[in-house]
Amino acid sequence: MKIRKIAGGFTAAKGFKAASCEAAIKYQNRRDMALLFTDVPCAVAGTFTSNRVKAAPVLWDMGIVKSGRPARAVVVNTGIANAGTGAEGMRLCSETAKHTAEILGISADEVLVGSTGVIGPNVPLDRITAGVTVMAKNLSDSAEAGTLASKAIMTTDTVNKEYAVEFDLPAASGEGTVTVRLGGMSKGSGMIHPNMCTMLGYLATDCAIDPSLLQKALSNVIKDTFNMITVDGDTSTNDTLLLFSSSLAGNKPITTEDESYELFCSALYSVCHDLSVLMASDGEGATHLLEIRVFNADTKENARTLARSVAGSSLVKAMIYGKDANCGRVLCALGYAGPAFDPANIVITMTGKSGSVCFYKDGCVQLFDEEKALAILSEHDVHFDCDMNMGNEEATAWGCDLTYDYVKINGDYRT
Amino acid sequence: MKIRKIAGGFTAAKGFKAASCEAAIKYQNRRDMALLFTDVPCAVAGTFTSNRVKAAPVLWDMGIVKSGRPARAVVVNTGIANAGTGAEGMRLCSETAKHTAEILGISADEVLVGSTGVIGPNVPLDRITAGVTVMAKNLSDSAEAGTLASKAIMTTDTVNKEYAVEFDLPAASGEGTVTVRLGGMSKGSGMIHPNMCTMLGYLATDCAIDPSLLQKALSNVIKDTFNMITVDGDTSTNDTLLLFSSSLAGNKPITTEDESYELFCSALYSVCHDLSVLMASDGEGATHLLEIRVFNADTKENARTLARSVAGSSLVKAMIYGKDANCGRVLCALGYAGPAFDPANIVITMTGKSGSVCFYKDGCVQLFDEEKALAILSEHDVHFDCDMNMGNEEATAWGCDLTYDYVKINGDYRT
Numbered sequence: 001m002k003i004r005k006i007a008g009g010f011t012a013a014k015g016f017k018a019a020s021c022e023a024a025i026k027y028q029n030r031r032d033m034a035l036l037f038t039d040v041p042c043a044v045a046g047t048f049t050s051n052r053v054k055a056a057p058v059l060w061d062m063g064i065v066k067s068g069r070p071a072r073a074v075v076v077n078t079g080i081a082n083a084g085t086g087a088e089g090m091r092l093c094s095e096t097a098k099h100t101a102e103i104l105g106i107s108a109d110e111v112l113v114g115s116t117g118v119i120g121p122n123v124p125l126d127r128i129t130a131g132v133t134v135m136a137k138n139l140s141d142s143a144e145a146g147t148l149a150s151k152a153i154m155t156t157d158t159v160n161k162e163y164a165v166e167f168d169l170p171a172a173s174g175e176g177t178v179t180v181r182l183g184g185m186s187k188g189s190g191m192i193h194p195n196m197c198t199m200l201g202y203l204a205t206d207c208a209i210d211p212s213l214l215q216k217a218l219s220n221v222i223k224d225t226f227n228m229i230t231v232d233g234d235t236s237t238n239d240t241l242l243l244f245s246s247s248l249a250g251n252k253p254i255t256t257e258d259e260s261y262e263l264f265c266s267a268l269y270s271v272c273h274d275l276s277v278l279m280a281s282d283g284e285g286a287t288h289l290l291e292i293r294v295f296n297a298d299t300k301e302n303a304r305t306l307a308r309s310v311a312g313s314s315l316v317k318a319m320i321y322g323k324d325a326n327c328g329r330v331l332c333a334l335g336y337a338g339p340a341f342d343p344a345n346i347v348i349t350m351t352g353k354s355g356s357v358c359f360y361k362d363g364c365v366q367l368f369d370e371e372k373a374l375a376i377l378s379e380h381d382v383h384f385d386c387d388m389n390m391g392n393e394e395a396t397a398w399g400c401d402l403t404y405d406y407v408k409i410n411g412d413y414r415t
Numbered sequence: 416m417k418i419r420k421i422a423g424g425f426t427a428a429k430g431f432k433a434a435s436c437e438a439a440i441k442y443q444n445r446r447d448m449a450l451l452f453t454d455v456p457c458a459v460a461g462t463f464t465s466n467r468v469k470a471a472p473v474l475w476d477m478g479i480v481k482s483g484r485p486a487r488a489v490v491v492n493t494g495i496a497n498a499g500t501g502a503e504g505m506r507l508c509s510e511t512a513k514h515t516a517e518i519l520g521i522s523a524d525e526v527l528v529g530s531t532g533v534i535g536p537n538v539p540l541d542r543i544t545a546g547v548t549v550m551a552k553n554l555s556d557s558a559e560a561g562t563l564a565s566k567a568i569m570t571t572d573t574v575n576k577e578y579a580v581e582f583d584l585p586a587a588s589g590e591g592t593v594t595v596r597l598g599g600m601s602k603g604s605g606m607i608h609p610n611m612c613t614m615l616g617y618l619a620t621d622c623a624i625d626p627s628l629l630q631k632a633l634s635n636v637i638k639d640t641f642n643m644i645t646v647d648g649d650t651s652t653n654d655t656l657l658l659f660s661s662s663l664a665g666n667k668p669i670t671t672e673d674e675s676y677e678l679f680c681s682a683l684y685s686v687c688h689d690l691s692v693l694m695a696s697d698g699e700g701a702t703h704l705l706e707i708r709v710f711n712a713d714t715k716e717n718a719r720t721l722a723r724s725v726a727g728s729s730l731v732k733a734m735i736y737g738k739d740a741n742c743g744r745v746l747c748a749l750g751y752a753g754p755a756f757d758p759a760n761i762v763i764t765m766t767g768k769s770g771s772v773c774f775y776k777d778g779c780v781q782l783f784d785e786e787k788a789l790a791i792l793s794e795h796d797v798h799f800d801c802d803m804n805m806g807n808e809e810a811t812a813w814g815c816d817l818t819y820d821y822v823k824i825n826g827d828y829r830t
């Protein structure tokens with residue numbers, strides 16, 4: 001295996017530290033702030049929400065990423081989102097960065113910020129700065145520090161999400177190879193819908209790579225990973241995904257789209273893919289992971305659109321929860337997705353470890369083995385394969401079922 | 416009042432009869448078929464689902480409407496939808512029309528068909544034809560017959576939906592005016608999302624009007640009525656809305672877009688509006704009607720898109736159910752709708768009989784009176800006014816809350 005999964009998350013690569021603390025922003029008796037810090041100035045790539053209403057931290061971080069200047073730190077809080085906060089929200093970002101910069105002995109424009117939780121009431125600046133002061137003393141490159149940080153940024157997530165890989169690249173010395181690492185963490189789990197990245201995510205690598213290629217790799221990989229998950233169709237105001245590169249691995253710097261770049265992209269895909277699936281699987285109230293694979297489509301974009309339509313269908317999601325093989329709903333969701341296709345030519349199959357059932361072909365819903373369908377729907381992961389019979393493009397989308405708990409969680413989120 | 420609400424539905428206008436029966440297609444011990452019949456050949460306008468997968472009855476009816484030929488009857492069944500049924504589904508339509516034509520002494524190409532329920536297993540033709548034979552004997556122009564028909568086409572609807580109005584137009588004789596009537600019925604209540612008409616609906620008028628204007632009026636009016644409601648974002652394969660005109664009112668035929676046409680359009684809007692709101696209010700599992708008004712938008716289409724986005728947001732819907740004034744979600748749903756706007760310029764207000772609370776202006780989520788917000792959210796109808804401050808266009812969308820019962824109904828729909 002060229003790309004090997006390893007333990008850890010944000011701190012897996014060389015040069016990255018994390019800390020977290022209980023700042024009592026809104027949640028009590030749990031970690032609700034994280035501080036990420038880099039030993040050296042890092043190139044940083046980022047992708048952000050496409051929502052017209054961008055939270056202040058999104059605007060702040062976009063400014064730093066766009067400037068092309070290196071960055072050193074990220075301050076994240078959960079509980080209350082600094083969003084819909086106008087000029088005061090920008091001042092909060094600025095004050096947070098200023099305080100963090102002073103404590104860490106860096107520049108304020110090297111400090112990114114992230115914020116997630118209930119939109120609205122201003123985040124208390126004094127608790128944020130107090131939290132940063134505490135965390136600055138506890139920064140560590142241990143795997144545990146990374147894990148605790150990944151827990152500290154959770155909102156309604158039920159599990160923390162980390163993933164890391166390593167792979168080998170030619171050494172900068174010209175002799176042999178060095179091991180390069182890439183790891184990260186992310187959080188969901190409501191207001192999740194693919195249109196950019198739909199979450200907070202922080203990735204770190206020690207790979208030496210040209211900053212423009214770092215951004216290019218990230219922008220490409222999210223199209224088939226974070227942008228292909230949906231929990232509820234709501235694209236958040238706060239979505240932010242950042243990728244830092246410390247260049248400390250000692251590899252020959254990647255400066256063109258060569259084999260090393262391809263390998264880096266594969267590693268990045270691997271991390272983003274696994275974090276995405278973890279997020280879909282941990283969607284609010286979810287009891288099932290839903291994987292929709294559309295293949296033999298005419299274009300890549302159509303394949304993505306079709307797959308996302310099925311993954312996002314409330315009726316499909318409710319039927320998965322109810323273990324009810326009412327599979328005409330998958331056909332229906334392909335139909336309203338937008339892309340043209342001939343209903344007479346497509347084949348839809350539901351698969352799981354228990355086997356597979358074809359429930360639509362030759363223009364007709366098929367009779368199928370209800371017992372086998374129930375067995376598949378009783379598994380945690382439910383897959384639908386949609387063969388469009390039009391071309392060679394494919395895409396996969398991930399979602400989750402729609403449950404009582406989703407309604408419960410979101411009917412009473414603020415309390 | 417130029418347009419006056421009257422009792423009745425499909426049979427309110429002159430020349431229209433209805434019947435219904437228990438055909439045991441799937442449901443037992445309830446009416447599950449309706450037959451609509453016109454005393455004279457009628458002009459018929461129609462709008463149909465935009466889903467790429469169109470149910471056989473949709474294709475059948477589209478053919479008749481497109482031909483421009485008059486029609487005489489509609490046969491509707493509920494319980495099992497003739498959709499995803501390929502050539503066999505078309506044969507079912509053809510056989511149903513043939514049998515109905517024979518019984519009623521009309522031509523098969525004057526018979527439209529409608530079908531709603533679980534997508535898939537073929538509707539039993541023998542029960543359909545037996546039902547038609549029974550219903551043909553019981554056709555009546557009474558209000559009760561119309562009401563029973565409106566009940567017979569229900570699926571998960573909890574109430575039947577009828578509405579009728581009358582208005583006065585210049586008489587054909589050239590002296591004075593005559594009273595013209597327009598009534599109809601529709602059914603929801605899941606797989607409802609605006610992209611055409613999202614339901615079955617049958618409207619009837621005795622107004623004499625040029626068939627092309629009849630179609631034009633219908634196509635225009637649905638843009639601000641049936642196409643502005645959403646229950647779950649799923650656009651059905653079966654959506655059909657038909658409007659029949661018997662020309663029996665004795666009015667001077669409407670042949671140009673004059674005052675009489677405008678009045679007809681207003682009456683049609685009135686009927687379609689009320690049926691739409693009834694459908695949104697009776698969305699699967701709904702406990703609240705949600706009305707989103709977007710005004711001062713730059714274009715009409717943007718106003719519609721913004722309003723629909725909020726009405727369709729799972730998070731907004733869940734918060735209404737939970738009576739939780741987590742109003743940043745309304746802002747968020749405007750933001751991801753697509754149309755550009757400046758978040759600093761918009762004002763969002765929630766209103767009800769209990770008063771109103773402004774929760775967003777000047778780029779900031781506002782502090783508001785939580786008790787008043789709770790009082791508004793405790794009402795059945797909850798309104799959001801979104802002032803975009805960009806122009807003069809407005810649109811209103813209707814939806815409902817997302818509840819445990821929606822999940823329950825759709826997690827186990829087939830049984």
